[in-house]
Amino acid sequence: MSLKIHLDDYCRAFNRRERRAAVALFCDRALFEFPLLGQRLVGKAEIGAGLGRIFDVTESAALHVLAHKESSRLILAEGRLEAKLHRDSEPVCIPLAMALETCDGQIARLSSYLDARAHRLWSDGLLCAPANDPEGAA
Amino acid sequence: MSPAPWDAGTALRAYCEAFARRAPEELGELFDQDAVLDLPLLDRPVVGRRAILEELRTAVRGLRNIEVNLAHVIGSGAEAFAEGTFRAEHIGMHAQVDGSPARLDFRFVVVVLMRGGRVSRWSEYFDTKPLKPRERQHLYPISRRSAYWEGSVRAGVSEFMVYNHMYMPLAYHHSAAEEYAALTERVTMWDVGAERQTELRGPDAVELAGFLTTRNLAQLKVGDCKYTLACDPDGEIICDPVLLHPWPEVVWLSHGDADLTLWAAGVALGRELRVRVSEPRVSPIQVQGPKSLEMLRGLVESDLGVLGFYKCMVTRIAGIEAVVSRTGWSGGLGYELFPLPDQNAMALWNELLEAGQALGLMVTGPNVNRAVEKGVTDTAYHSNSHMNPYEAGHGRLVDLDKGNFVGREALRKVHADGARRKTVGLLVEGELPQLEWYWPLIDARDRPGEIRWAVHSFALDRNIAIAVVDTGVEIGEIVRFRHQGGVSRAIVTQVPFV
Numbered sequence: 190m191s192l193k194i195h196l197d198d199y200c201r202a203f204n205r206r207e208r209r210a211a212v213a214l215f216c217d218r219a220l221f222e223f224p225l226l227g228q229r230l231v232g233k234a235e236i237g238a239g240l241g242r243i244f245d246v247t248e249s250a251a252l253h254v255l256a257h258k259e260s261s262r263l264i265l266a267e268g269r270l271e272a273k274l275h276r277d278s279e280p281v282c283i284p285l286a287m288a289l290e291t292c293d294g295q296i297a298r299l300s301s302y303l304d305a306r307a308h309r310l311w312s313d314g315l316l317c318a319p320a321n322d323p324e325g326a327a
Numbered sequence: 328m329s330p331a332p333w334d335a336g337t338a339l340r341a342y343c344e345a346f347a348r349r350a351p352e353e354l355g356e357l358f359d360q361d362a363v364l365d366l367p368l369l370d371r372p373v374v375g376r377r378a379i380l381e382e383l384r385t386a387v388r389g390l391r392n393i394e395v396n397l398a399h400v401i402g403s404g405a406e407a408f409a410e411g412t413f414r415a416e417h418i419g420m421h422a423q424v425d426g427s428p429a430r431l432d433f434r435f436v437v438v439v440l441m442r443g444g445r446v447s448r449w450s451e452y453f454d455t456k457p458l459k460p461r462e463r464q465h466l467y468p469i470s471r472r473s474a475y476w477e478g479s480v481r482a483g484v485s486e487f488m489v490y491n492h493m494y495m496p497l498a499y500h501h502s503a504a505e506e507y508a509a510l511t512e513r514v515t516m517w518d519v520g521a522e523r524q525t526e527l528r529g530p531d532a533v534e535l536a537g538f539l540t541t542r543n544l545a546q547l548k549v550g551d552c553k554y555t556l557a558c559d560p561d562g563e564i565i566c567d568p569v570l571l572h573p574w575p576e577v578v579w580l581s582h583g584d585a586d587l588t589l590w591a592a593g594v595a596l597g598r599e600l601r602v603r604v605s606e607p608r609v610s611p612i613q614v615q616g617p618k619s620l621e622m623l624r625g626l627v628e629s630d631l632g633v634l635g636f637y638k639c640m641v642t643r644i645a646g647i648e649a650v651v652s653r654t655g656w657s658g659g660l661g662y663e664l665f666p667l668p669d670q671n672a673m674a675l676w677n678e679l680l681e682a683g684q685a686l687g688l689m690v691t692g693p694n695v696n697r698a699v700e701k702g703v704t705d706t707a708y709h710s711n712s713h714m715n716p717y718e719a720g721h722g723r724l725v726d727l728d729k730g731n732f733v734g735r736e737a738l739r740k741v742h743a744d745g746a747r748r749k750t751v752g753l754l755v756e757g758e759l760p761q762l763e764w765y766w767p768l769i770d771a772r773d774r775p776g777e778i779r780w781a782v783h784s785f786a787l788d789r790n791i792a793i794a795v796v797d798t799g800v801e802i803g804e805i806v807r808f809r810h811q812g813g814v815s816r817a818i819v820t821q822v823p824f825v
Contacts, residue, residue: 224454256438258401258408265401265408267438267452286436286452288399288410300410302436302452304367306459306500 192264193257195296196289200252206244212237216295224305248273249280254287264289270303281308332444333357335407336400339439342449343395343411349387355380359445366451368458370689381512388785389504390415390431405441410434413453419503419696419783426760426812431458459500461485470494473520474610474672478680482690484518490584495521497692507696507785509689510657514618516679516690520610520672524579524665525568525588527595529602536570536578538598539591541716541738543729547572552637552652556716556724557587562737564709564719565590569663571639573650581611581663583706594733609650610669613693614679615661618686623662626682627651631662645678647671656693658701658823696782699793702752702823708779708793712765717746718795720822748775748795752824753806753817755781755790760812769807769814774799778808786825793822 195214202211212233215221221230221239230239243250250272257266266287273280285303289296333341338357345353358364358376364383365372373382387393397411413435416428435453439446463485471493473479479496486498496518501509509515527535537544540555547553553570557580568582580587592604614623624631629642631651639652648667655661666675680688698705709719715738716725727739759781768776776796784791796819800806804819 224456256406258406260399260401263399263401263410265399265410265436265438267408267436267450284450284452286408286438288436300434302434303454304452304456305454306367306456 190294192259192262192289192291195291196254196257196264196266196287199289199296199299200254203240204251206250208237208240208244211240214296215299216292216297219296220298220300222298222300224301224303225308246274246276248275252285252287262290270301283308331356333441333446334403334444335405335439335441335446336403338441338446339400339407339409339437340397342439342446343397346383346387347393347395349390349393351380351384351387354383354387357446358449359442359447362446363448363450365449367453367455381508385504385508388508389418389420389502391418392416407439409437409439411437417502417504419507419785421761424761424763424811426758428758433458459485463487466494471521473518474608474669475518475520475612475676477673478676479518479690486692490521491523491582493521493523495519495692499690499692501689501691503696503783504785506689506691506694509687509691510616510694510697511659511786512617513687513689514614514616514622514683515657515694516676516683516688517613517615517693518676518690519613519663519693520669522581522583522611523588523606524571524581524609524611525591526605526607526609527578527580527591527602528576528605529600530576531600531602532576532578533572535591535595535598535600535602535604536580537729538732539580539594540568540570541725541732541734542570543726544570545729549573549575550638550640552639552654554637554654554724556721557582557585557590558716558734558738560734560737561713562715562734562741563713564706564716564721566706567704567709567721569652569654571650571652573639573641579609579650584710585706608669609665609667610672611663611665612672612676612679613655613657613661613663614683615655615657615659617660619661622679622683622686622688623651623664626678634662644675645682647675647678649675656698656703656705658697658703695780696785699780699782699791700784700786700824702793704750704780704793712777712779712795714748714795715741715746717741718748718750720750722746745798747798749798749800750793750795750822751800751802752820752822753778753781753792753794754787754820754824755792755815755817757790757815758812759790759792759815760810762810766808766810768794768796769809770797772799776800776806776808778810784824791824792817 221236254266254268270283288300290298364379393415400409414432420429422429433453438450440448483500484496487494542555557565566583566585568580571579588606650665652663762781766778774797778792778794781792
């Protein structure tokens, strides 16, 4: 099965701000890297909290994949992130690349490559999921 | 490296190998004539093989111990994507005061497109935030801000020094090698609003200037500039201003980090001269580099091409009234612009940015690496040293016969007895930490000496320094000096270095 399906599923859930659906795509110990969040997130709980933070601070956020190449275990894609933060008056459009790996039909790693310097971090402080929300879907 | 045509996967691996070997010519060969190189560290995409080669040449000159590892490469023919890691050490940039080099380590994704067997697009994706974690240093309201503050912040300033009670930008987001290349090959713009003017205005302005400084001003004409020295009564250097005479009865002493206006006002009080001493709201900006004339020619109302070295004119730049002088701190072609008054400073800044875009203009701080190579010292070299002009290598700037001036008697004695110290260059062996205070010479014969400036020379590809030492120290002699990282050896030489 093409890994592109996993990438498309993730982008669709992200763009629709469906945190629970996005988190469900990842395996239990998945690695999620997204520079604007400032740290590596591991596991569904942290990933869910991180996505929640993104959705909290943005009015809108959308990933667009423009081109990709894939092997049997990895897909590399380039595209852009368009986002409008509550605090900003204008939306931003940031070039980005993504690397996605799967394990047993779920996303094992999703690394986003983009230059966060120009945009400051979107999040300050620790990204901790609530203790009673292991699925990160609170 | 095999000759073209290449497929994308081969080109990708060849690029990484050549980069690690610091072989820019091989890198350039990989690219198509109209190729685009797009990296997050660049201000804008670089277009064309020649421009890409220049950019990559600068990049590898500023890096060493480079490792590029490709973890995954997907694709081959006309298109390839890869994920990998880059690790290198910066040259000429210290991460710690002990001299540890700043590192450039990051993970990346690269996309390579081919056309006719050569790279037509090379796009890298990575986060530069961890590479430059500090947005800028913290500031305090007791120090003033330059008239170009807004422009400097927009340009990414990260480090200032306090100079004339004002924040002067020193470092932006480019590497030392990139800034050096921009200054020596293209054109740079410096916010030196902290370089203040001590204005002497009135019929006796030139007379007071002559009393405050060491050179003979008898032949001074409107439009002249002079590099000169202001000394204290002991003959020790207070600062080394550039004197400008832009209008009759007006002299500016454009000075380094010293309270020269207070000093001049105090001296004037005791001399009953018809002159008013003040610090006007005039904020210079330096445009330096081989393309500075080309950049400014279209903006300056007068013919800038006829302005001689150490001359100034009153004109308009982009419609803004200004004094322009052919002076500066680069040791090469360059100009200082003084918009009148400094409420127009940001308007001028924006016009200059736009005019320089096509020529690869880079906003930088004053480039100490280049200044030391060219032997261009300043107030920072002399201060806290009890240095007189003869020790500083500036004996030619002292005219003991011109009439009375501050420090003349003390300097007459130094001249008659001979200076005890002199200024020399040092070719340093090995690495050096950041110079934050002066490093003493270690000498078996107990001869005095201290290193007062130390930098990496990109022209010589080694560390160099300028020192004030005992007059008995000879050119070609090997000396040792102590710094926070230990002891280093150096060969004594002359300045300038290049």
